Amino acid sequence: MLNFDFHNPTKILFGKGRIADLAGEVPAGARVMLTYGGGSVKKYGVLDQVKAALSGYDLAEFGGIEPNPRYETLMKCVEQVRSDGIDFLLAVGGGSVVDGTKFIAAAAVFAGNPWEIMETRGAAVKVALPLGTVLTLPATGSEMNCGSVVTREETKAKLPFLNPAVFPRFSVLDPTTTYTLPPRQTANGVIDTFVHIVEQYLTYPAGGKVQDRLSEGLLLTLIEEGPKALAEPENYEVRANLMWCATLGLNGLLGAGVPQDWATHMVGHEITALHGLDHGQTLAIVLPAMLEVRRAEKHEKLLQYARRVWDIRDKDQEQSVFAAIARTREFFEKMGVKTSLGDYGIGEEAIEAIVAQLEAHGMDRLGENRDVTPYLVRQVLQLCL
Amino acid sequence: MLNFDFHNPTKILFGKGRIADLAGEVPAGARVMLTYGGGSVKKYGVLDQVKAALSGYDLAEFGGIEPNPRYETLMKCVEQVRSDGIDFLLAVGGGSVVDGTKFIAAAAVFAGNPWEIMETRGAAVKVALPLGTVLTLPATGSEMNCGSVVTREETKAKLPFLNPAVFPRFSVLDPTTTYTLPPRQTANGVIDTFVHIVEQYLTYPAGGKVQDRLSEGLLLTLIEEGPKALAEPENYEVRANLMWCATLGLNGLLGAGVPQDWATHMVGHEITALHGLDHGQTLAIVLPAMLEVRRAEKHEKLLQYARRVWDIRDKDQEQSVFAAIARTREFFEKMGVKTSLGDYGIGEEAIEAIVAQLEAHGMDRLGENRDVTPYLVRQVLQLCL
Numbered sequence: 001m002l003n004f005d006f007h008n009p010t011k012i013l014f015g016k017g018r019i020a021d022l023a024g025e026v027p028a029g030a031r032v033m034l035t036y037g038g039g040s041v042k043k044y045g046v047l048d049q050v051k052a053a054l055s056g057y058d059l060a061e062f063g064g065i066e067p068n069p070r071y072e073t074l075m076k077c078v079e080q081v082r083s084d085g086i087d088f089l090l091a092v093g094g095g096s097v098v099d100g101t102k103f104i105a106a107a108a109v110f111a112g113n114p115w116e117i118m119e120t121r122g123a124a125v126k127v128a129l130p131l132g133t134v135l136t137l138p139a140t141g142s143e144m145n146c147g148s149v150v151t152r153e154e155t156k157a158k159l160p161f162l163n164p165a166v167f168p169r170f171s172v173l174d175p176t177t178t179y180t181l182p183p184r185q186t187a188n189g190v191i192d193t194f195v196h197i198v199e200q201y202l203t204y205p206a207g208g209k210v211q212d213r214l215s216e217g218l219l220l221t222l223i224e225e226g227p228k229a230l231a232e233p234e235n236y237e238v239r240a241n242l243m244w245c246a247t248l249g250l251n252g253l254l255g256a257g258v259p260q261d262w263a264t265h266m267v268g269h270e271i272t273a274l275h276g277l278d279h280g281q282t283l284a285i286v287l288p289a290m291l292e293v294r295r296a297e298k299h300e301k302l303l304q305y306a307r308r309v310w311d312i313r314d315k316d317q318e319q320s321v322f323a324a325i326a327r328t329r330e331f332f333e334k335m336g337v338k339t340s341l342g343d344y345g346i347g348e349e350a351i352e353a354i355v356a357q358l359e360a361h362g363m364d365r366l367g368e369n370r371d372v373t374p375y376l377v378r379q380v381l382q383l384c385l
Numbered sequence: 386m387l388n389f390d391f392h393n394p395t396k397i398l399f400g401k402g403r404i405a406d407l408a409g410e411v412p413a414g415a416r417v418m419l420t421y422g423g424g425s426v427k428k429y430g431v432l433d434q435v436k437a438a439l440s441g442y443d444l445a446e447f448g449g450i451e452p453n454p455r456y457e458t459l460m461k462c463v464e465q466v467r468s469d470g471i472d473f474l475l476a477v478g479g480g481s482v483v484d485g486t487k488f489i490a491a492a493a494v495f496a497g498n499p500w501e502i503m504e505t506r507g508a509a510v511k512v513a514l515p516l517g518t519v520l521t522l523p524a525t526g527s528e529m530n531c532g533s534v535v536t537r538e539e540t541k542a543k544l545p546f547l548n549p550a551v552f553p554r555f556s557v558l559d560p561t562t563t564y565t566l567p568p569r570q571t572a573n574g575v576i577d578t579f580v581h582i583v584e585q586y587l588t589y590p591a592g593g594k595v596q597d598r599l600s601e602g603l604l605l606t607l608i609e610e611g612p613k614a615l616a617e618p619e620n621y622e623v624r625a626n627l628m629w630c631a632t633l634g635l636n637g638l639l640g641a642g643v644p645q646d647w648a649t650h651m652v653g654h655e656i657t658a659l660h661g662l663d664h665g666q667t668l669a670i671v672l673p674a675m676l677e678v679r680r681a682e683k684h685e686k687l688l689q690y691a692r693r694v695w696d697i698r699d700k701d702q703e704q705s706v707f708a709a710i711a712r713t714r715e716f717f718e719k720m721g722v723k724t725s726l727g728d729y730g731i732g733e734e735a736i737e738a739i740v741a742q743l744e745a746h747g748m749d750r751l752g753e754n755r756d757v758t759p760y761l762v763r764q765v766l767q768l769c770l
Contacts, residue, residue: 001625003400008393014642015388175386207622209606210629217598225594237592240386244595244642253638257399257629 001207004256010144011170014244016236018172019046019134022053022090025170026132030088031058033081035101037065037093041136044180050092050134060084065093068272068279069100071115071152074107081108081129089131091168094185095140095192098133102148102166105129118150122161133171137181138243139189139280141196141250143171151273157361158273173247175239183230186242187335188280190226193246194219194331195283199262200255202291202301203368208258215254216308218245223309226335263366264290267377270357277344284332284339289383291325293376297369341384351381386592389641395529396555399629401621403557404431404519407438407475410555411517415473416443418466420486422450422478426521429565435477435519445469450478453657453664454485456500456537459492466493466514474516476553479570480525480577483518487533487551490514503535507546518556522566523628524574524665526581526635528556536658542746543658558632560624568615571627572720573665575611578631579604579716580668584647585640587676587686588753593643600639601693603630608694611720648751649675652762655742662729669717669724674768676710678761682754726769736766 013021026032034050041047042063051059062077081089081104091101105128107114116124135143142148146167151158178186201215221241228238248254267290268282277285295302299321306312306324314320329339338344355374358364366372398406411417419435426432427448436444447462466474466489476486490513492499501509520528527533531552536543563571586600606626613623633639652675653667662670680687684706691697691709699705714724723729740759743749751757 001400001622001629003403005396005398007396011390011392012641013390015386018388207625209610209622209626210603210633213602213606214599214633217602218595221594221598237386237594240592240642241594244386248595248599256397257625 001257002259006252006256007164008144008167008252010168010251012144012173012247013170014173015240016174016176018174019049020053022050022132022134022172023056026054026057026088026090027130031060031084031086032088032090033060033062033077033084033086035062035065035077035089035091035093035097035104037063037067037097040180041092044177046134046136046177047092050090060086065097065100067096068149068151068158069096069103071103071118071150072154074100074103074150075114077104078107078114087129089129091131091133092136094135094137095142098135098142098168099140099148099150101131101133102128102142102146103150103161105131105166106163115152118152118159118161120161121159122163125161125163125165128163128165130169131166133168134177135171135173135243136177137185137189138173138178138246139192141193141247143168143173144247144251147250149269156273156357158269159361171247173243175236175243178239178243179234181233183336184278186229186233187226187337188278189246190222190229190242190335191280191284191332191337193242193249194222195264195287196250197254198287199265200258200260202298202305203259203261204297205300206258211254211256211258212304218249218254219309221245223331226331230336259368261368263372266358266363266366267354267380270354274353274357275344275346275350281337281344284337285341285384286380288325288329288339289380291328292383293380294367294372295321295325297371341381348382348385351378354381386642387644391637391641392549393529393552393637395553395636397529397558397632398555399558400625401559401561403559404434405438407435407517407519407557408441411439411442411473411475412515416445416469416471417473417475418445418447418462418469418471420447420450420462420474420476420478420482420489422448422452422482425565426477429562431519431521431562432477435475445471450482450485452481453534453536453543454481454488456488456503456535457539459485459488459535460499462489463492463499472514474514476516476518477521479520479522480527483520483527483553484525484533484535486516486518487513487527487531488535488546490516490551491548500537503537503544503546505546506544507548510546510548510550513548513550515554516551518553519562520556520558520628521562522570522574523558523563523631524577526578526632528553528558529632529636532635534654541658541742543654544746556632558628560621560628563624563628564619566618568721569663571614571618572611572722573663574631575607575614575627575720576665576669576717576722578627578634579607580649580672581635582639583672584650585643585645587683587690588644588646589682590685591643596639596641596643597689603634603639604694606630608716611716615721644753646753648757651743651748651751652739652765655739659738659742660729660731660735666722666729669722670726670769671765673710673714673717673724674765676713677768678765679752679757680706680710682756726766733767733770736763739766
């Protein structure tokens with residue numbers, strides 16, 4: 001096991017009706033900015049529940065944070081936060097709203113040019129406004145971590161940043177808010193969670209037996225519960241387990257003490273930035289190909305994954321590995337998400353631009369062994385066609 | 386899944402050599418009291434490592450905190466903390482030292498009679514001195530939770546208290562400090578961890594699929610790694626996994642959103658208080674009997690435990706249940722811990738006093754269904770003979 005620090009101060013309020021408990025968590029007397037995305041939190045009454053819970057607080061609002069939140073949009077909110085003298089941010093929505101709000105929290109009190117936050121991947125952040133979240137789409141884990149991904153429209157750059165200052169103070173997770181999610185978003189969320197876990201699990205053996213067991217347990221839960229959420233969208237138990245799975249999938253626990261990959265995510269980000277695919281769709285395309293191309297370096301963990309997650313006990317190791325990758329792809333398809341670039345109308349001609357963007361963003365050595373070069377990414381993308 | 390709050394602010398510094406990082410965690414300029422137990426942290430150099438890491442700090446010391454830390458001892462430290470103007474406590478040792486230090490932290494700034502802390506099970510605590518830990522014995526999980534168990538010698542009362550004010554600010558977990566543990570303590574630690582997990586897992590189905598998978602994963606790790614620690618005490622990987630397992634076994638994660646039992650622990654505490662057995666020994670005695678007596682109410686989870694943890698797929702359900710209980714007992718024996726009262730020279734005549742103490746401590750309705758009455762405890766203890 002590798003040495004590690006683990007520190008996650010976010011408080012989780014989980015369950016039916018927990019939005020009503022918001023007032024106990026937001027500091028008394030705070031001027032609060034509610035941030036949200038499109039109309040769904042309005043349409044389905046979540047925003048009204050939040051406002052009712054915070055009656056008596058001085059509330060401002062900023063809506064219109066888009067999926068893959070844009071720097072340009074977020075900076076408008078930063079201006080409003082500064083001019084309104086806001087001292088607490090409450091994100092109401094999915095991972096994009098939460099990610100965007102983390103950027104706003106850091107940028108609002110940042111001394112220099114806020115784009116430095118992204119350029120330094122968060123290292124330049126010293127302080128941030130406090131924030132909380134009311135999550136309505138389980139997927140990114142952003143509700144209980146200190147990471148964020150922001151897109152700059154003018155340069156088509158979708159980049160991550162990390163800083164402990166942007167850990168949410170609390171997150172309210174009410175599974176009933178996810179009943180109304182369109183199937184596509186439910187599926188994307190399950191796939192995003194699945195791939196988060198895989199990026200922390202499917203590398204090389206490093207003695208993290210505890211971490212392996214935890215990751216395998218969450219993957220099994222997703223495989224069992226994911227399809228049920230499509231069949232029975234108002235099954236509380238199913239929604240609750242998927243929501244908790246998504247949070248634990250990227251709150252630092254699974255990756256503490258073990259190598260991490262993240263090559264699939266970085267390639268996926270470029271596809272989204274250039275072609276507008278959903279994040280979950282890009283992961284469903286890239287992961288199976290990534291595992292196939294890198295099956296030699298990931299051999300031992302792929303065998304363990306085959307055995308413990310998919311119950312594949314083929315005597316031929318290579319066949320086990322291929323079967324596990326095939327089952328992974330089938331699972332994504334079963335969730336209703338297509339797994340090749342061609343399914344989204346993207347052909348071979350797109351490959352060079354994706355690789356060029358990765359290089360432009362300094363991502364020419366990805367993966368747990370830093371050996372996922374542009375050359376290898378090309379191979380992966382060829383397999384994705 | 387039940388509604389829950391989850392909030393664990395303790396920072397973990399895990400791995401070889403991490404004691405050297407203490408200075409970054411203890412507030413600069415703090416007057417620090419180092420608390421410890423017997424001689425082992427001195428003998429094996431852990432205390433020296435701590436002092437070297439904290440050179441430049443104003444350090445005081447209080448040694449002699451015994452296993453099952455006594456109120457009487459802890460109150461002596463409280464006096465010293467007050468007279469020395471201590472403002473940070475650093476526990477160096479196992480769960481007893483950590484538990485004792487939590488009591489000291491709360492009692493040192495408590496307005497009334499500190500025994501009220503125990504009588505109210507922690508509810509009377511408003512503030513506590515900040516504390517950190519350097520753990521040398523993985524078992525109790527106290528290094529990452531806000532619970533503590535204290536024994537009052539004069540009344541033979543071993544009682545728990547809980548309060549968020551006593552969460553350690555940080556805990557240093559260096560697995561190499563556990564290389565020198567006597568086999569008995571290694572085994573007790575594995576069994577304590579095992580039973581912590583079982584108390585949160587083996588109740589009735591409540592839709593916590595995520596929690597079940599996490600618990601099962603940790604139980605499997607203990608079963609695989611526990612015996613290896615006895616055979617290869619200086620195997621880093623084994624020690625690291627057992628240490629992280631113990632912490633995660635009782636940091637609030639497994640029990641969040643599911644029913645919890647704890648009857649085995651409460652009965653075990655009375656046996657320790659009256660007869661001086663190690664905590665792990667009492668659990669190894671009580672758990673198998675407790676599961677047998679309550680196998681009807683725990684039927685579904687016992688079957689799941691049989692299947693997923695012990696890979697028992699007997700067609701006869703009752704046989705599966707009994708086989709799982711038998712395997713549990715065998716595992717404890719394999720760890721070198723005896724599993725009946727008779728093995729420790731305790732006979733039937735002891736039963737009434739144990740039951741009377743439980744009643745005296747208001748514990749006449751234990752377990753996840755509050756139906757473990759003195760009548761039932763008598764049955765359990767009869768089976769333990």
